Amino acid sequence: MTSPTAQPYHHGDLPTALLRAAVELLEENGAAELSLRAAARRAGVSTAAPYRHFADRDALLSAVAAVGYRDLAARLAAAHPAPLTAEDLATIAIAYVQFALERPGLFRVMFAEPCDPTSPERVAATEAIHEYVKNIVQQAFPAADPESMAIAVWSLVHGLAFLHLDGKLDAISADDVADRVRGAVYAVLGVSNQGPTPPHLVA
Numbered sequence: 001m002t003s004p005t006a007q008p009y010h011h012g013d014l015p016t017a018l019l020r021a022a023v024e025l026l027e028e029n030g031a032a033e034l035s036l037r038a039a040a041r042r043a044g045v046s047t048a049a050p051y052r053h054f055a056d057r058d059a060l061l062s063a064v065a066a067v068g069y070r071d072l073a074a075r076l077a078a079a080h081p082a083p084l085t086a087e088d089l090a091t092i093a094i095a096y097v098q099f100a101l102e103r104p105g106l107f108r109v110m111f112a113e114p115c116d117p118t119s120p121e122r123v124a125a126t127e128a129i130h131e132y133v134k135n136i137v138q139q140a141f142p143a144a145d146p147e148s149m150a151i152a153v154w155s156l157v158h159g160l161a162f163l164h165l166d167g168k169l170d171a172i173s174a175d176d177v178a179d180r181v182r183g184a185v186y187a188v189l190g191v192s193n194q195g196p197t198p199p200h201l202v203a
Contacts, residue, residue: 014049
């Protein structure tokens with residue numbers, strides 16, 4: 001009888017199954033345990049089958065990172081589609097950090113693992129998230145240099161995400177993290193987070 005981990009290749013949608021398996025492994029054990037063989041075992045196909053779609057581990061990581069970028073973009077867009085106030089921007093920043101804390105394995109692959117820069121899917125997903133950040137900054141700061149401001153805002157939020165992930169800032173509760181991120185965004189924007197009416201982002 002053939003074991004589930006040694007099945008011949010006959011999967012209907014192997015790339016999707018492998019990506020799903022890889023994300024599951026990341027979220028359970030981190031990137032150190034991720035390999036094409038491990039993903040194949042989790043997907044229930046032969047260990048040779050992944051090589052039909054991914055040349056090596058870096059190619060698989062690039063595809064996984066692309067999935068993460070798309071998921072993150074969806075999370076940020078859902079947080080606020082068109083930020084106009086400091087609170088709107090803080091809401092997006094909080095969503096970014098919460099994504100990192102909820103899916104640390106995936107987040108680290110997106111930003112801390114070497115991935116194939118020639119992967120069209122990964123490059124497109126990375127460019128999409130960068131364009132998203134630049135667009136929301138243009139809405140909030142119409143008179144500012146969108147590229148420089150996007151880098152500044154992204155650096156702030158990204159730094160907060162990794163400070164929490166690496167234990168440099170305690171993530172005691174989701175509310176505490178949200179308050180800390182909101183406070184940092186307000187401080188950098190030079191506005192007060194006190195009062196019932198969130199201040200508008202005037203360039």
